[in-house]
Amino acid sequence: MLKKLKTAFDKFRFCLRSSGAPRDLLRLLLNTKRYANAGRNKPNSAPVSYHLKLEGHPRQVFLRTYSGDIEMLYEIFWRKTYHSSSVQWQDFNTIIDLGANIGMASLFFAAKSPRATIYAVEPDPENFEFLTANLSQEISASRLVPVQSAITAGNGMAHLIRNEKAYNSFVSEEIVSGITVRTRDMEGFLRDMFIDDVDLLKIDIEGREADLFSGDTGWLQKVRNIVMECHSEKIRNEAISVLQEYGFIVHSGNNDRSYTDILWACRF
Numbered sequence: 001m002l003k004k005l006k007t008a009f010d011k012f013r014f015c016l017r018s019s020g021a022p023r024d025l026l027r028l029l030l031n032t033k034r035y036a037n038a039g040r041n042k043p044n045s046a047p048v049s050y051h052l053k054l055e056g057h058p059r060q061v062f063l064r065t066y067s068g069d070i071e072m073l074y075e076i077f078w079r080k081t082y083h084s085s086s087v088q089w090q091d092f093n094t095i096i097d098l099g100a101n102i103g104m105a106s107l108f109f110a111a112k113s114p115r116a117t118i119y120a121v122e123p124d125p126e127n128f129e130f131l132t133a134n135l136s137q138e139i140s141a142s143r144l145v146p147v148q149s150a151i152t153a154g155n156g157m158a159h160l161i162r163n164e165k166a167y168n169s170f171v172s173e174e175i176v177s178g179i180t181v182r183t184r185d186m187e188g189f190l191r192d193m194f195i196d197d198v199d200l201l202k203i204d205i206e207g208r209e210a211d212l213f214s215g216d217t218g219w220l221q222k223v224r225n226i227v228m229e230c231h232s233e234k235i236r237n238e239a240i241s242v243l244q245e246y247g248f249i250v251h252s253g254n255n256d257r258s259y260t261d262i263l264w265a266c267r268f
Contacts, residue, residue, distance in 0.1 A: 014078040020051035020058060028052075031065045042066035042164070047130065055111035061134050062102075068165035069102055069130070076104045082202060083112075084264055086251055087225050092116040092199035098151050099204035101167045103131040109200070110138050116200075117143060119193060123150035123181040124160055124169040145193070152183045153211040170206035186212055187219045196222060203228040209235050213242040220246045226265045236263060 019025035045064030138144035230236035
């Protein structure tokens with residue numbers, strides 16, 4: 001009980017610190033409650049505009065109340081899923097965000113690494129629309145390159161599968177939906193983007209992580225740091241095995257939390 005009360009209080013403090021005005025605070029608290037209580041009968045998620053202060057920077061962000069976008073805001077900026085004290089954020093020049101969703105992780109990276117160019121890769125056209133809106137400042141300043149594509153084992157087309165939560169969209173070679181998306185392999189993507197060195201590669205591609213670590217993995221020689229969400233223990237173990245072959249050291253990242261599905265790796 002005390003732990004739940006502390007969590008609720010900490011979340012409230014985050015909302016209070018992050019809200020640009022009282023109406024933003026009220027809107028965020030109410031929509032957080034609506035999302036939590038909606039169950040499976042969620043209405044369509046129309047975007048809601050919030051003026052927030054994230055990592056010390058005032059921002060306008062657009063979040064769909066019932067699609068999981070609010071959950072992503074808390075995960076990345078309150079729980080700090082992708083933070084690590086073991087990396088030198090200020091020295092990063094190139095960051096790739098695979099599975100960028102609506103851009104919350106890219107927004108976090110942009111604040112942590114002001115010198116970096118970020119490549120935000122997202123296949124879902126609806127998520128991509130909100131990504132470009134949420135990162136419009138970085139796009140205008142040529143700090144971020146939005147790429148509507150999926151990174152898989154090969155180049156071609158695949159079918160997009162949508163789930164209840166928008167951040168769980170994934171691609172499949174089986175014909176199960178009418179939405180097709182472009183696919184690229186990692187080596188081809190780096191070549192097309194003229195990327196020779198990657199300071200940070202974030203991977204959250206809903207179970208397709210195994211594709212990146214099968215076949216030709218020579219592209220890993222261009223990467224210094226990786227943070228990856230592993231969607232199974234099998235994927236985690238296979239990824240660690242390949243990463244260690246390329247001289248990566250796996251570490252815990254943010255020790256303040258118990259996200260056992262997050263894998264951090266660095267190569268010196």
